[in-house]
Amino acid sequence: DTNTSAPDVLVLGGGPGGYVAAIRAAQLGLQVVCVEMDRTLGGTCVNVGCIPSKALLQSSEHYEFARLHAQEHGVRYEGVGFDLATMMKRKDDVVGANTKGVEFLFKKNKVTWAKGRGTVVQAGAGGNVVEVRGEDGAVTRFAPKHVILATGSVPIELPFLKFDEERVLSNVGALKIPEVPKRLIVIGGGVIGLELGSVWRRLGAEVTVVELAPTILPGNDEDIVKEATRVFTKQGLVLKTGVRVTGGGREGDVVRITVDRDGQSETLEADYVLVSVGRRPALHGVDAQALGLELGQRGEVAVDHQMRTSIPTVFAIGDVVGGKLLAHKAEEEGVVAAEVIAGKPVEMHYRSMPSVVYTWPEVATVGLAEHEVKAEGRKYKVGKFPFSANGRARTMGETTGLVKFIADAETDELLGCHMLGANVSDLIQEVVLGFEYRASSEDIGITVHSHPTLSETVKEAALAVMGRAIHI
Numbered sequence: 377d378t379n380t381s382a383p384d385v386l387v388l389g390g391g392p393g394g395y396v397a398a399i400r401a402a403q404l405g406l407q408v409v410c411v412e413m414d415r416t417l418g419g420t421c422v423n424v425g426c427i428p429s430k431a432l433l434q435s436s437e438h439y440e441f442a443r444l445h446a447q448e449h450g451v452r453y454e455g456v457g458f459d460l461a462t463m464m465k466r467k468d469d470v471v472g473a474n475t476k477g478v479e480f481l482f483k484k485n486k487v488t489w490a491k492g493r494g495t496v497v498q499a500g501a502g503g504n505v506v507e508v509r510g511e512d513g514a515v516t517r518f519a520p521k522h523v524i525l526a527t528g529s530v531p532i533e534l535p536f537l538k539f540d541e542e543r544v545l546s547n548v549g550a551l552k553i554p555e556v557p558k559r560l561i562v563i564g565g566g567v568i569g570l571e572l573g574s575v576w577r578r579l580g581a582e583v584t585v586v587e588l589a590p591t592i593l594p595g596n597d598e599d600i601v602k603e604a605t606r607v608f609t610k611q612g613l614v615l616k617t618g619v620r621v622t623g624g625g626r627e628g629d630v631v632r633i634t635v636d637r638d639g640q641s642e643t644l645e646a647d648y649v650l651v652s653v654g655r656r657p658a659l660h661g662v663d664a665q666a667l668g669l670e671l672g673q674r675g676e677v678a679v680d681h682q683m684r685t686s687i688p689t690v691f692a693i694g695d696v697v698g699g700k701l702l703a704h705k706a707e708e709e710g711v712v713a714a715e716v717i718a719g720k721p722v723e724m725h726y727r728s729m730p731s732v733v734y735t736w737p738e739v740a741t742v743g744l745a746e747h748e749v750k751a752e753g754r755k756y757k758v759g760k761f762p763f764s765a766n767g768r769a770r771t772m773g774e775t776t777g778l779v780k781f782i783a784d785a786e787t788d789e790l791l792g793c794h795m796l797g798a799n800v801s802d803l804i805q806e807v808v809l810g811f812e813y814r815a816s817s818e819d820i821g822i823t824v825h826s827h828p829t830l831s832e833t834v835k836e837a838a839l840a841v842m843g844r845a846i847h848i
């Protein structure tokens with residue numbers, strides 16, 4: 377077929393996994409087509425995830441600072457207020473700058489953006505065929521040597537609370553509510569629920585978070601969860617944990633949900649509800665069964681350490697392969713897939729994959745939680761250091777939280793690090809580098825840290841593992 381182009385790589389999906397894979401493959405001299413059906417590149421992360429949520433978190437945090445904390449610094453504002461429309465427009469502008477940025481990078485690296493919905497028609501031994509249907513209905517056919525599936529994930533829906541994005545919201549609707557809710561129910565006390573719940577609480581909504589697990593941020597280190605629960609409650613988030621949502625629905629402008637706790641049932645009412653109970657792999661345009669593509673138990677595409685699927689010329693990366701649903705995980709997997717296709721002997725590993733919650737204070741983590749180390753039956757040591765004992769934190773008025781290290785009792789190798797505090801999204805990064813080099817707590821403890829910085833809490837917590845912190 378003379379009308380069919382045969383690129384080296386076709387990437388299905390232009391989110392952080394897909395666009396990074398496309399750019400890396402192009403850098404390595406491969407001919408690359410990236411298929412994206414949205415009007416903009418960047419996927420969930422740039423359009424309705426990481427970027428818009430962080431823009432609103434920043435704006436609402438400025439407002440909260442002006443309202444509650446500026447006075448401690450001797451700064452007086454008269455009549456502090458906010459304009460939601462301006463906040464929303466700024467958020468949209470930030471998103472726009474990022475989506476255009478990705479488009480620019482595609483041009484710079486000569487990645488072709490095939491606009492439209494892609495369908496994998498055929499894959500494997502007989503050759504790969506992908507058809508892309510544009511908005512105008514025109515179909516373009518590609519016969520790529522390799523395919524990278526980067527189709528992402530979609531929010532999980534509750535059967536009795538179908539998303540209408542007006543009152544029953546997923547992340548998409550919760551990022552553009554046209555007014556501040558009087559009452560907002562957040563179902564799910566994970567990262568997305570706590571971040572978006574915090575935004576609307578700061579702007580004046582009464583926010584109730586209901587979580588099935590016994591605590592918010594299930595699975596995280598207990599010390600951090602305990603501190604986070606205390607801090608968020610003090611800020612005014614109502615946290616109902618160990619609670620099962622059994623029913624609910626919308627009637628006009630009112631949303632009701634029924635929750636069950638130890639056999640006791642209760643009805644909660646609000647004007648908006650955000651359902652953030654998790655996300656599941658999305659396989660738009662990929663009929664796994666027909667193609668013979670192997671899936672895991674949760675419907676994720678099964679891959680090996682080189683991101684190769686059960687079909688040797690088909691790779692998969694990002695949310696669609698499961699694991700931690702994080703943009704930086706998707707990006708690294710994208711780099712690995714591109715490099716493997718280009719013949720490099722690389723593989724993916726997850727030991728030093730950080731996770732961050734961008735509430736204020738922030739939560740950041742890498743490696744194992746204490747209960748996980750315990751469960752492995754390992755001997756370990758713990759070191760902790762509070763921000764209240766750090767000079768810079770005092771100057772900033774940001775004394776909440778702590779840094780906690782867990783290290784192997786015999787070898788001193790770092791096993792886990794957990795932080796809650798100001799700017800810990802950046803502080804975790806030196807520990808991540810430490811993990812990459814299999815550092816010990818001593819390595820970090822004896823490293824010079826500039827004074828006065830928040831990062832000295834990291835040094836001190838590492839020293840505390842060896843019982844030799846200076847400032848506590």
Ligand code: FAD
Pocket residue numbers: 388389390391392393394411412413414418419420421422424425426427429492493494495526527528529547568659660661662693694695696701702703704705706734
């Ligand atoms: P996606 O970003 O979902 O991209 C997939 C793309 O593929 C989409 O654009 C889709 O339109 C396209 N596509 C799918 N099928 C087809 C097809 N057949 N044809 C054409 N196009 C197709 N992660 C972080 O690390 N940090 C954060 O702060 C953070 N905040 C978040 C906040 C929210 C509210 C949400 C919802 C998520 C957040 N995440 C965050 C998670 C992050 O957004 C995802 O992990 C990341 O976007 C996954 O990237 P991906 O490339 O795998 O998929």
